[in-house]
Amino acid sequence: MINTILDTVGNSPLVQLRNLVRDEVDVILKLERTNPGGSIKDRPALYIIEEAERRGWLKPGGTLIESSSGNFGISLAMIGAARGYRVIILVDPKTTPTNLAMLKAYGAEVIVVTEQDDSGSYHKTRIALANKLHREITNSFRPDQCFNHLNGEAHFNQTAAELFEQCERNLDVVILSVSTGGQIGGFSRFFRENAAHVKIIAVDAIGSTIFGGTSHSYLLPGMGLSWTPTNIDDLNRIDAVYKVPDEDSFMMCRILARHEGILCGGSTGAAMLVALKLAMQSRKEKRIVCIASDSGERYLSTIYNDEWMHERSMTLSLDPLELRERVKKLKAYSVNPIETANYIPELESLLDSPSRQYFLDSQTN
Template sequence: MKSILETIGSCPIVELSHSLVPSGKKLYLKLEQFNPNHSIKDRTALGLVLAALKSGHLAPGGTVIESTSGNLGKSLAMIGAAMGLKVIVVVDPKVSSTAVNWYKAYGAQVDMVNTPDGQGGYQRARIERVQQLLHEHPGAYWPNQYDNPQNPAYHDEVTAKEFARLDYDVLVGCVSTGGHLSGIARGIKRDRPQVKVLACDVLGSAALGGAFSPYLLNGVGLAWRSANTHLDCFDYHSLIDDHHAISMCRILARESGLLLGGSAGLVAYGALQCLYGSSAKSVLAIMPDSGTNYLDTLYDDRWLEQKNIHLYGVEALRQDLQANEFKRSRSGRDLESVPSLSY
């Protein structure tokens, strides 16, 4: 290999062997933490930068400015260092100190937004700051992971091919910008239309509809629905609260040796909901990132206590999973008609 960028992709799939997986069913996990920056955002960032260079929207040696809750900033910073681009990442106070140091290690500039928007979130405030910075840096490129069609297009054309190597009934992933799940789902359904897709989101996010309210998980959820969230790609959806997602992370770390990020814990729980509440025999779940990003938050008992997070044990989770009602959309496509599986 001639560049670190060539190591992006080809992430392994493992079968989860845990008592929470129903007897006779299979749960496969696609571990995106094996990308160089330990998240699926390496793929997204690479796709966006390559498309911009090809189209001329980004000049060689130019400047990239993007809003991020953590992982995309790391990926863009790495790519900027490898390609000789200047990178400015716009973040908010929810970002970890580790992530900030990560950006700086690659030479990226960090711009912090400290005032939330009128709804109590930071995403809109970050984007407003991006717009200001674009005026201050003429010729700079904004990848706009939220609305840039090159985001799902890259995952459709490239990432989805890795998901065609295994037989499964349902593909499960999380919704943030919508790009990776919409793109992968579209690529899979083109060749295997029988595969269903479950879109998981954090309770409080407005990406799948409903009112926004603050939540703790990073890297998942939005205060609005981005243009890259293609509802026609999803057959089911589930809203999962911080408590269940974080509990899932802690259990899988201690009992399966899997150190996962909060969005991955959310997806793992959603995948189990599907296995418990539907006829699906096998599920492939996209684990977006590693827990190494969250050792000082999700995996810190003091932080959990400060945030009033209740950790559920295995039996408590099993009871909730057995009680959930998982239903398919009546139309199979109309996401708005699917009952939300909130806990």
């Protein structure tokens, strides 16, 4: 059968570690890099666009406007090219040259937002400007990955269900890195409803305040936020939260490449630290699945570049034994994340996000 490019989203493979963990435990990665846009974000991007078309929020010839410094923007740019939409992506100075080049290759227009928000990041200023442009540009649509709950719904309906079937319903833990909360929101709801014994573990960057704590800058790409996103609609479905350092996560990425032949992105390295931790200590949990959101090719000039690492005083060690010593020291930041939640209910209207209105309008029409 011959598909269009968008028909190839999904059905990502599972691969098992062979060298870094003992035989009694299966550590499995779900390799989302096989999506055509190169990351897991193809799934919510396509789901939201198709829902928006179906519900009449997005019309032929429309313009997609989104705040994204990476994967979600690239997915939208690809979808826009395939479906004939104009795409405007708001990025910030931290966006890598590789991501900018990919956005432009797909024909997206890129706006670089340079004003920082109150947490020192660019999330809120990017979102506010995207919402302003949406009000100004007729026939535009805001996928709104941070506030649109269709983001989590995509993973509930598709990614989590797909994983469950691929594992023949036999798994004990799922480990997910977090930013907009789409992945963990969808997965945690799916497993609570379908296999409540499966533990759901969130991994965030030290310096992000999704699960509370002190805000400061960090290097982990694709992770973190300065509030608890509404796609995590019930923190009680998350069994534990780990906050991991940049350096150990990047070391994990480089060791996975050298010792397992798996070239992954920074957020996968972060999640794999926790997978290794559980594999080293676990007697009960035999099948640990880690969602590998993207590929290392996007980070060849950063995480996999010795000079870039050296300039940031990051270790170049590729010694698995040293990595294990670091992993041993990792501790759960929280096993009851509701206690440290950082929900800011007024943020959606402060930033003038349109998602709630889309749904309200749908109900009244």
